[in-house]
Amino acid sequence: MNLELRTLVLLAIGILLQFLVGEMNHYLSPLHVYLYLGGLLITFPLLRFRYKQGFLYACLIALFHDATAPIPFGTSMILFLTAHTIVFALRSKFRREEPAAAIAVAFLLNGAIILALSVIQMPDHHFASQYWQRVVFDLFLSQAVLLLVAGWCFALQSEALKFFGIHLDHEQRQAG
């Protein structure tokens, strides 16, 4: 039961965060700046869930994102799942339950996903230099915002799971 519930709880929070980022972008649009925090959304389940649970979560949250973006449907899903698989294979090499490690992973993942999406969406030669200037600006802004909100976001996800009786720290200690 808990296996499904934890994915649903984090999915609800992920959709809420995605909605808030969308609202922020709505208000930022007259300034021509844009925030992207896709990497932040998948980090917590990626570091704390089992492979299948995190995989399912990354798949669903990416499809929610793709449905509102003018990119081939499933692009973010493939990016998120690739990132999920690579980091999952490496997560035993660092202390994944430490907040600093989680923030570092979110930072690296978000940057990598922004760059990958930027390559996929690259326009023709007319705008190449202006395009990359804009991408670099949005990247810096997104990464700065991510550093500001990542701790709060992970705490929210962890507390929401506790609210539903899912204590990841206890489970991890018991497994250890």
Place this chain on the structure above:
Amino acid sequence: MQARPFFVLAIVVAIWLLLPPVLKSLLRTGFHELQAPAVQTSSIIRDVQDYWTFRSYSKDELIEGIRDLSRQQADYELRLQQAEGLEREIERLERLFDLPGHEEFRYEIARVARRDMGAWWQRMIIRKGRNQGIPAGAPVVYAGGVVGKVSEVYLNTAVVDLISSQSLRLSARIEGDERPISYQGGVTPPFEPARGIAEFVPLDTRAVADDPRRVVTSGLGGVFPAGLYIGEITTLEPSADGLFQTGRVRLDDRLHSLYEVAVLVPLETGGEDSP
């Protein structure tokens, strides 16, 4: 490093790539429709916030506002009479010279629910869709000219690709010159006005920042009616082949802060789609 997760990833990606496009399209629509109520609700909440802001205005401010609106209304009524006279004249001339009539549209006013302006795409979600007879591909305008084109239509929402988006290209002309040119959206740098690019501009055309040239739709291509304002060419330079010029088009500052737009629904299509 375990190989199994990579194997699972490869299988899932292969299955996804082989999935029929119809199924992907259905999934996309489903996931979009799931989120649509939240986007609409946040837009409605903004409207309520605006309403309560207006409620806080004093009576003097409201009286002043009504007086200004009355003046504007009188001015528009006069212009409307002139426009009606000109329309009758155009119809008379069309009959006289046996010319094909202009395509007619009805204006469907829609609130902007969400603006999404990144380097990757520039689009907005409006609060009207298939249920209100909005067709895909319909031109979208506002008081300052062209906004863009409807790219996706859902039940009660539609997505509009803006003219500042690189994916949007349309046939245009410089005001006062009948020769067609090509317009394409560009990349808007942070904190600067939105911009696009004009191509195939004739060599004898001049435009500088102090004396820009207005760019309007040409009416060719069958989507946008002729004469709608797009922006101003502020710089021109010879294109790579030397046969034409390429220029930067400065778009209206209001384009990225719109809260209401009008969708031009072709009357025939609108009639068929209307509930």
